[in-house]
Amino acid sequence: MAIKIEKKITGYNVVKPEDKVAAPTVTAAAPKEVRHAEVKQAEVIQMHESVERPETLIGSTFKVKSPLFEHALYVTINDIVLNAGTKYEQRRPFEVFINSKNMDHFQWIVALTRILSAVFRKGGDVTFIVEELKAVFDPRGGYFKAGGVYMPSIVAEIGAVIEQHMKNIGLIHDPEMDEATRRLIAEKRAAYEAAGAKKNSDATATSVGAASAATASNHTESSGFPPGATLCAKCNTQALVLMDGCQTCLNCGYSKCG
Known part of the structure; x- marks a missing residue:
């Protein structure tokens, strides 16, 4: 069947029979909300190298x-x-x-x-x-x-x-620490500090001891963790202490004993 073209041709493309079967298009008879949803989906912009820099960031x-x-x-x-x-x-x-x-x-x-x-x-x-x-x-x-x-x-x-x-900006999220782990860290820290305070009170008050206590106090204030804490391999914080024969981090809860 011959078709007469009465308008000027501005462009063309070849459509094969298999293309029509593989990728059917939304016709005018399709529900309005379906066509509207597809248009909205096409407007979503993802980050790529062709995105132009706006005037203000x-x-x-x-x-x-x-x-x-x-x-x-x-x-x-x-x-x-x-x-x-x-x-x-x-x-x-x-x-x-x-x-x-x-x-x-x-x-x-x-x-x-x-x-x-x-x-x-x-x-x-x-x-x-x-x-x-x-x-x-x-x-x-x-x-x-x-x-x-x-x-x-x-x-x-x-x-x-x-x-x-x-x-x-919400691109990275910290893993949530459960309440049991928080409570355990708080108990471990309180017990460690209590043991350290008792040890200091039993020590002889000499000039050397006083200087050492002052240094320890300054360290505690600067780091926020007890003096003598070592580096935790998990969170890279100087908060690893020895408690009950096990190395425990007072920052992230990591323990070598599991």
Whole structure:
């Protein structure tokens, strides 16, 4: 059957019989709510490298003070908001900037921020970056942050900053600690501190002992955990103490005895 074309042809495509069977299209006779749902689904925007940068981004700046650097680092992470105003709205990291008065490491800092920004813009699951950065060790040795958290390198601390930012925007969620574990940690900590207080009260009040107690008190105030606590391999916090013949972490509840 011949069909007369009365309008100008602006484009064409070849449709094979098997294509019609494999992928039927929604016809005009289909219910209105079905066609409306498909249109809404097509409007959802996922993060990918072709998403253009808007004129304005929202973000956060973190101050990183390390004994390895004379001056502090300021890490700024800017986010893009996708599908704003809809139930599909999500906030994703888009770019990273690091600024400091210290210019000794300018080259690798610029390279790191450009690579991180490129990975963010690729889309997909970008949370793997955190573990990759936190696994970088400085051959000169690491350092302890306030609170007794061990940082193996300045790169690892940048990873910790990105992790905290991802937690703030809901991209990473901390595993919930059950009430029984919280109660156990509180009991272990109270028992350890009580035993330490009794030991100190029974000790002879000498000048050396007084100086040692003052040092221990300062350590406790700075780390938030009892003096003599060692590094926990699970949470990297100086909160591992020996109780009842078993190493127990007063921060995350990890125990070598299970």
